[in-house]
Amino acid sequence: MENANIKVLVVLLSIWISCVQAQTGTFSAVLAFGDSILDTGNNNLLMTVSRGNFLPYGRDFPHRIPTGRFGNGRVLSDLVASGLGVKDLLPAFRSPFLKNSELATGVCFASGGSGLDKFTASIQGVIWVQDQVSDFQRYLEKLNQQVGDAAKVKEIIANAVILVSAGNNDLAITYFSTPKRQTRYTVQAYTDMLIGWKTTFINSLYDLGARKFAILGTLPLGCLPGARQITGNLICLPNVNYGARVYNDKVANLVNQYNQRLPNGKFVYIDMYNSLLEVINNPSQYGFTTAKPCCCSVMTPIPCLRSGSHVFWDFAHPSEKAYKTVLP
Incomplete structure (x- = not known):
């Protein structure tokens, strides 16, 4: 199931190349923007509590290193980069250990x-x-300095x-957790x-030369462990899920508009909401024993023994x- 889903994503993204540049058979790099679904360690040196560079985070990462990824191992950006054959791990741009040799194949912002x-x-x-x-x-x-060829950089x-991946925290934290909003x-x-801010953001990247976009919808936010604990883990929060669905519908529509408006670009919408909701509702069908988190929440003060049996790692992150299971 896991490998099959990764292969499907690879096929989906590979279609872009045949549509836009038939002579090119592979992707040059992966560049990730947004939130913790993709973050591979950019928060490590920030003065914030939103960090994952301590154990038990990274427990299943190579050498059991807590890199700042918000999970037990690799996160979605790593899996996409690996599935596309670009690189096994996507380094954080703000990491002090980032090597110049990594720049041409992509980084995470x-x-x-x-x-x-x-x-x-x-x-x-x-x-x-x-x-x-x-x-x-x-x-x-930095890439221009490393490559030394403006035309090559443009091609990369x-x-x-x-x-x-952007919108999860705006809805879950800023809107539904802030009465004034x-x-x-x-x-x-x-x-x-x-959607207005997202349009500005995508336009900025397009103006800088980006052409192939994979835009993720939000997770089913009302079903995240942190939301469900409000009801004693009995039900998902329907109002929060409603907000996520409204937003995701608008994101999918925005992607369609971009494909019509910018023929030199290629945009695809990735439905994270329904794919993860299916796993949450039917964990045993996908090789999980529970949709409760493995660690780092009031429900699980002591980390579980087998993170692979849990849909969620902590209160908010799969x-x-x-991640491997829900990739479309």
Whole structure:
């Protein structure tokens, strides 16, 4: 099941190349932007509680190293990069250990806890998505110095997969956990604002040469362990899931608009909501024993023995096995 799903994603993304550049058979790089679903360690040196560079995080990572990834092992950005044959692990751009030799095959700019709403990032002291664009510009400067050929750099960026996960924290933290936001904006109005910010963000990357985008929808936020603990783990929060569905529908529509409006680009929407919800509702069918978290929550103060039997690693993040399972 896991390997099959990875292969399906690889096939899906490979279709882009045949549509846009028939002569090119592989992707040059993976560049990841957004939140903790993709973050591989950009928060490690920030003054924030949104960090994963301590045990038991990274427990199943090579050499049991807590790298700053929000999970027990590899996260989604690593799995996509590996599945596409680009590289096994996607390094964090802000890592002091980043090697120049890694630049040409891609890096991660994502920041755990971040979002499209600047307030989402500022209240946690993490890297707002528009500031990630600034990091991308610095990356381009370093890449030009490393490659020494502007035309080659342009080709690398045009053939890179731009992986984006943004909106999870805006809805789960900023909107549904902030009464003032709910009083001031309806779900429809707030998600419209998110789409506006997302459009600005994608346009910024496109203007810098990015052409192949994989845009992730949000997870079923009302079914995350942190949300379900409010009801004693009995049910998912229907209002939060409703907000996620409203937003995801708008993201999918935005992707369609981009494909019509920018024929030189290729945009695909990745449904994380329904694929993960299916696993949460039927864990045993996918090789899991429970949808409860393995560690790091009030429900599991002591980490479980086998993270592979849990859909979730902690209160909000799927386990590595779950990421492999839900990839479309």
